[in-house]
Amino acid sequence: xxxxxxxxxxxxxxxxxxxxxxxxxxxxxxxxxxxxxxxxxxxxxxxxxxxxxxxxxxxxxxxxxxxxxxxxxxxxxxxxxxxxxxxxxxxxxxxxxxxxxxxxxxxxxxxxxxxxxxxxxxxxxxxxxxxxxxxxxxxxxxxxxxxxxxxxxxxxxxxxxxxxxxxxxxxxxxxxxxxxxxxxxxxxxxxxxxxxxxxxxxxxxxxxxxxxxxxxxxxxxxxxxxxxxxxxxxxxxx
Numbered sequence: 001x002x003x004x005x006x007x008x009x010x011x012x013x014x015x016x017x018x019x020x021x022x023x024x025x026x027x028x029x030x031x032x033x034x035x036x037x038x039x040x041x042x043x044x045x046x047x048x049x050x051x052x053x054x055x056x057x058x059x060x061x062x063x064x065x066x067x068x069x070x071x072x073x074x075x076x077x078x079x080x081x082x083x084x085x086x087x088x089x090x091x092x093x094x095x096x097x098x099x100x101x102x103x104x105x106x107x108x109x110x111x112x113x114x115x116x117x118x119x120x121x122x123x124x125x126x127x128x129x130x131x132x133x134x135x136x137x138x139x140x141x142x143x144x145x146x147x148x149x150x151x152x153x154x155x156x157x158x159x160x161x162x163x164x165x166x167x168x169x170x171x172x173x174x175x176x177x178x179x180x181x182x183x184x185x186x187x188x189x190x191x192x193x194x195x196x197x198x199x200x201x202x203x204x205x206x207x208x209x210x211x212x213x214x215x216x217x218x219x220x221x222x223x224x225x226x227x228x229x230x231x232x233x234x235x236x237x238x
Contacts, residue, residue, distance in 0.1 A: 001049070001206075002049075003026075003027070003030065003048040003049050003051070003052045004023050004026075004027065006049055006052045006053060006205075006206050007023060007026055007052040007056055007057065008023060009205065009206070010052070010053065010057040010204070010205035010206055011057065011060060011091070013064075013205045014057070014060060014061060014063060014064035014205075015063070015064055016060060016063050016064070016091055018090075018091065022090050022091065025090045025117045025119075026052070026056060026087070026090060028116055028117050029082075029086060029087075029090070029113055029117060030048050030051055030052075032109075032112065032113050032116055033051070033081060033082075033109075033113075034046060034048075036109045036112075040105050040106070040109070042080070042081040042106065042109060043055070043080075043081050049206075052206075053204055053205065053206050053207075053208040054204070054208060054209075055081075055083050055087070056083075056087045057204055057205055057206075057208065058083075058084070058148070058173065058204055058208070058211060059083045059084030059085075059086075059087035059088060059148070059173075060084075060087050060088065060091055061173075061202065061204070061211065061213060062084075062088075062146070062171050062213055063088070063091060063092070064202075065198065065200055065213065065215070066169070066215075068092065068095060068143065068144060069143065070094050071094055071095070071096060072094075072095050072096070072143040072144060073095070073096045073098070073141065073142045073143050073144075074088065074095050074096070074097050074098070074142060074143065074144045074145070074146060075098045075100060075138070075141075075142040075144070075145045075146070075160075075163045076088075076097065076098065076099050076100065076145075076146050076147070077100050077129050077145055077146070077147045077149065077159060077160050077163070078100070078101060078102075078129065078147055078148075078149035078151075078159075079099040079100060079101045079106070079107075079110060080101060080103075080106055080148075080149075081106065081109065081110070082099065082109070082110040082113055083148055084146050084148055084173065085097050085098075085099050085110075085122075085146065086099075086110065086113060086114070086117075086119070086122075088146070089114075089119050089122060090117070090119070093119070093120075095121075096121045097119075097121065097122045097123070098122075098123045098124075098125055098138070098142070099122065099123070099124050099125065100125040100127060100129060100132055101124075101125075101126070102126070102127065102128045102129075104126055107124040107125075107126050110122075110124055111124045125138070128230045129159040129160070129227065130159065130227045130228065130229060130230040130231075130232075130233065131230060132163075133159065133162035133163060133226075133227040134162075134227065138163055139162055139163065139222075140162065140163065140164065140165050140166070140221065140222070141163065141165065142163045142164055142165060142168060143164075143165060143168045143169070144164070144168060144169050144170070144171060145160040145161070145163045145164050145168070145169075145170045145171070146170075146171045146173070147159070147160055147170075147171075147172060147173065148173040151234075152181055152184070152185075152237065153172060153174070153178075153181045153182060153184070153185035153188075153189075153214065154181075154184055154185045154187075154188040154237040154238055155233050155234060155237050156170075156172050157170070157172075157185055157188045157189045157192055157194065157216065157238070158188060158192060158226055158227045158228070158233045158237070158238055159227055159233060160172070161189070161192040161193060161194050161216065161218060161222055161226075162192070162222045162226055162227050164194075164218040165218060166193070166218050166219070166220060166221060167217075167218060168217075168218045169197070169215055169216065169217055169218065170194065170215075170216040170218065171213060171214070171215055171216075172213070172214040172216070173211065173212075173213060174211070174212040174213070174214055175209075175210070175211065175212060176201065176209075176210040176211070176212060178199065178201075178212045178214065182196065182199070182214065187238065188237065188238035189216055191223070191226075191238055192222050192223075192226055192238075193218055193219055193220035193221055193222045193223070194216045194217060194218055194219060195216065195217050195219045196214065196215075196216055196217075197215040197216065197217045198213075198215045199212060199213070199214050199215070200212065200213045200215075
């Protein structure tokens, strides 16, 4: 089965219909990803079919459970190679997407990818989340914040919730074993103005691994001290 067929069928399992033009954009994204990966370490996954499952379908999974309003503002924190933000943008061209990362070369890649695929309203932000989260241009400006960063939930909550508007949602992409992490994160999430909502466990299509999506609702403004200065949340999680 080709990459396109895997992606099209897998998206349909999530209730997402990808047009031929959208599938063309995913093809273009894969070509660019593999080209850049020859020089920079963007992804360890280099098989196109596996990219479709473990990167693209994983990125699209929240759309199986929520339908963002037209024109919703989404911040992808620690975007790396543009996941989950760019796949979400391809599937939902109307969203306003910001991609934040502290590594400049990765942002050069996602900027080129957005240009190559003619994706509008995509902004790349070169900053640490701790610094951008205290910037009034970004703080509490987003309907959704998303992150596939490899970090535990108490840390992710401090890095991501300050960007959410009150009434917005932080979505954490996690693996199957989430119970202990969730329990440890409850205090931090409450302190930051959030509340754990739905927790969805599922298998990625086409033999993919088990994944978990944690939806955290922003109930109140985040107190001014958070996020703390760069490095502190990682050394001393809430």
